[in-house]
Amino acid sequence: MRRRQFLGSGAIAGITVGLTHSPPQARANPTLLKPAPLRPGDTLGIISPAGATFQQEELDIVVDAVRGLGLVPRVAPHAMSRYGYLAGTDEERAADLNAFFADPTITALMPIRGDWGSARILPYLNYDLIRQNPKVLVGFSDITALLLGIHAQTGLVTFHGPHGLTAWRPDQTQPFRQLLFEGAAQRFENPRLGEDADRLMQTRGRIQTITPGQATGKLLGGNLSVVSGIVGSPYMPETAGAILFLEDLGESLYRVDRMLTQLKLAGVFDGLAGFIFGQCARCGPGQDYGSLTLEEILQDHVQPLSIPAWSGAWIGHVEPMWTLPLGSPVRVDATAGTIQMMEPAVG
Known part of the structure; x- marks a missing residue:
């Protein structure tokens, strides 16, 4: 047409x-x-x-x-x-x-x-x-x-x-409808996809708890490269008391480290209530001999915050894609790796 x-x-x-x-x-x-x-x-x-x-x-x-x-x-x-x-x-x-x-x-x-x-x-x-x-x-x-x-x-x-x-398959479309049409206060947790559906253990989208615990706060976040690009501008929300989530795609690990360092030095991590790192597809050491792993980088930056935090959340350039309400209050559990909305995001 x-x-x-x-x-x-x-x-x-x-x-x-x-x-x-x-x-x-x-x-x-x-x-x-x-x-x-x-x-x-x-x-x-x-x-x-x-x-x-x-x-x-x-x-x-x-x-x-x-x-x-x-x-x-x-x-x-x-x-x-x-x-x-x-x-x-x-x-x-x-x-x-x-x-x-x-x-x-x-x-x-x-x-x-x-x-x-x-x-x-x-x-x-x-x-x-x-x-x-x-x-x-x-x-x-x-x-x-x-x-x-x-x-x-x-x-x-x-x-x-x-x-x-x-892709707009049912496992993405149905939650989208529930959130935005029906006003549901949804609970988000990693899916078991493909062969994992009938395995004894999960191999994709595994949760790695950085610091256990539960926290509440407004949900903010998005792509790490984009967030680091607007830090210090009037377009970056106040993050004190928030649950911050980040994800990225195709970045060398030293660049992930550098961007997290930038957020830390800019005060974005100050006063956070909780932290979530999602998927970082094609983010690897490549030919960098002796590179830090993503797990080590997150431990360095996030564990000292002493707030509920985990990595591996099903957030990023992945399918099915969650529809997450930015600015809306949520409760998170860093051991279970879950996000629970506390109220409808539309009204």
Whole structure:
């Protein structure tokens, strides 16, 4: 299908609302703001806030996924634009988000993909507009910058979850519906996948407890590389008292060590209530002789915090993908490796 079939007049109206290049001031713990739950027949805006999509077929796949969820897709005007490896200029990508938040007929926003570029548009977003029009925003990887930046500036609960191009099998789709349509307060624990389903022991997604215990706090986090890139900006939420989760993909272990060191030196670990490290696919020592292991790096940085902490959570570039509510209160158990929501994330 051509994207113009899904463009309503409301998607274009007000497209330049709130464009600015003046960074807002940091906000200290804004009041928690929940989006309305989704309902069958609601309109979901398909956006491209980061990397370019080069093939129409990929957009068509996302459109079909949105329809399969029982929602009506509307494609942003610049979803298929290109500026090098980006989906249009910073101003164009930000304008799509501002317009969709301003449009009362749109209930949720979801990106086609991540890649890189979300952090570049943070100074161009209209946070007063977003605060006045709370909506479901879901994504992961590079979209971490949007999830954390918007939460930091508005208090809006955002969702670390699927992109349009993820698999959307039942083990991902059903929890997504329960969380965002039904308002369930979910419990997250690692699945037993493939051959592990009938084995005596689990071999994939094993929990490694760093420090045992239970803790409560608001859930924050996302991709380690992206989080380390916005530290010190007004788009990084206050982490004192929070449960912080991190994940990454394809990073050398010395780079993981360096980014965790950066977070530590910047004070991100100060006052944390709990810590979770998810999956780090293709993160290995490579040809680095005598490299520290990921387990050793996490022990060095996290164990001295003396807070409930574990690694191996089923969070990251993995399938099925959890939909985690950022900013919402949770209770964690570092021995069992579980996250329990304390209240619905929509309302």
